[in-house]
Amino acid sequence: MLAHMLTVIVFTLLGGLGYTVLFGLLENFSAKRAAAKHTVGQFQQALPLVIAVSLLLIAMRVINKAANAQGMQEYWLLINLQLLIMMYTDLMIDSFFAFLILKIVDGITFAATGAMTAVVWLVFIIVGLALFYESHYARGWSPDNPWLFALPPLVIDAGFWLVIRLAYHTQWYLVIINFVSFTIAMLVIFFNGRSQRSSEQVMARLTHETQFDALSGVRNWAMFQNDLTKAYAKATTDKPLGVMTFDLDHFKSINDEHGHLAGNAALKAAAQGLDAMLQNADPHYHVYRTGGEEFAVILPNTTCTQAKQIGLNALACMRGLQVATQAGTLNLTASFGMTLAQVDDRDATMTFRRADQALYLAKNAGRDRLAIDKNILPA
Template sequence: MPDNTLEKIINNYLNINSAIITLVTIGLITIITIVAYSLERRISNSSPLYRRAAIHIVEGVILASSMIMLEKIFFILNKGSINNGWLYANAQLTILLYCMYLVRNKVTLLINLFMPLFYYQSMIFKRFDDKNLPLFITAYLFLIAIIIFIYIKTEKLQDNEWKYVGMQAQFGLAWWALIWTDHDFPAYEIFNMLVVFLIYMSIIRFCARKMQDTMMNYNDLKVQVNYDELTGVRNRANFDKTSKELFETYSKEAIPLTVTMFDIDHFKEFNDKYGHSIGDEVLKHVAHTMEREMFLTDTKGQLFRFGGEEFIIIFRGKNPSACIPIVSDLRNTLINTPLVLKNQRLDITISFGISELKLTDKDFDNLFNRVDQFLYDSKNSGRNHLTVEGVTYSFDDLNEKQ
């Protein structure tokens, strides 16, 4: 290899500015990934349109801000010069394409589609006098087709390494053809720029995978710490943490907070008669039925497994009288959906205790002890009962009144 060629590669690719831009790009990708994961967990397909739109707009703003930040850093490093612009361009292309894979929303799609019209500092109208205008239009239309294809087929592309790299190459080729129509450099340099872009993408993908694995491990650990392994609902540790936070908040506010506690009637008989594995199925059935019904009816309640066959539901902003029909409906749903195992129907009933946080409660334990006592009052009254602030009701009587 000639000395001048080696010197050119070192000057262009192996310098401090290249290292800084690469590290900045990785840092921006990290921030985008963390923010995107945090925001996307707050919405689902069933979320209101305005909520989804707001989060997608925020993600788009973060992407646009990252592009602007990268531009400012590049010009600072180059003292306002456009020298080594390939470095800045490849870094921006990497962020654009990565966000297409990571954040699949229409705001990100639109930014990718219209970015070619804004990436160059001169006015767009100056291109119209350029003799390369037909090439620009052709490359732009090709880029649009590639972007839309990636947007639609992201999951399938990520499952196939060769298709993934192939689409990256076509994305980079279309972009560098566009850049070539605006800048005076030899056409063969497009190949060099494309190779650098693919190297950038491989580095970013490696870092992103490591980061995603770390986040997944963190989420798994969070689930293990806060959720019951058997039933999947929040566990005792999560309840202890939540109860302290709620007491600090609601003891100072004029907003009601009601706690209900229930357990499964004659649960020991399920274990003794059918075995502990059937007992586990009973626990899961009760937990899943309750959680599903609360979600479908939007009760705003939080379900916890306190221990054994005991569960707790916390209702924010509701007083006990408002919780009585909710609890009755939950109990009726459980009665109407018996557990059937091996052609054996298992009818399950539950007993409840309900109480509201009072101004005289010095801590959450005062409320909890009261609820616990009301639960035992229900059980001592023959089970399948509900005790609210010391007054015990039969569910059958409540159903007749309703």
């Protein structure tokens, strides 16, 4: 009896944890697929997950049918695990249509047992809807809230096993051990999930600190090096790569005349204002802070004509930015240098240096203007 009890607990625990890992992998795959195909609908995004979980439930029913022929202990163990999978899915899935499809598949697999009467179907749907509704609309619901995440499935599972006991006169031993194993698995899933999310939040903060400039809020020099190298490796004649650099004009004078707080505000306004403009043009465009008042922009898959227009838009955007100081409103301007990667460039550094040289041409020509390679556009 002890050996069987441990087997049920371990099997349910490992099966439940394994499913949460699979569910997370399927969610990530679905999200990446949706991003690649520019899919925005929740159901379309969840489709790979729905297909995989449906196949898993059908496979479990096939296994359960074979287990039923061998003995009731294995049969009820698999039923219990399927309940755990169903309720976890009801709580975690986002799309209502995906939820409905999986509910139908759940019902069909249980109907194959011969136990799905009209009343059971009704209870089955109501319970599933209750879990889905709770996870989407209940105030304070979170997978980190034990009362709203773990407790409802435990109550439902207790009710299920009580009904099984009364309807089929199942041994109390089987009822209790399956409920205990469900409880242990659900609690371990809860604490494991909470621990993982906490670790992910810490990693996200650390990643942000190592990839973003604390003052301006845009990406930093390390990110620029990494992203430029990758973009340069992907660049072709059909998918040209542009690089734009810019400096705030008269930044030293701003610091000297208005103080470092005004200088910091100017840097932040310039970086974030231009980054917002670029993001509206193309989500792949980002501003990087590469030095004190020096910034750069990577323009992947951008032609010379497109890059020129982006540079002119950036020039106009910068002219529209203002910073409040004690002496009054300060109008910002910047000088821009731009180039496209060439076939004879040895590496990404050579492309970047050419953009930087164009920037100095713009500054020497009077600032507040754009230079593309050796050509200075009129102010």
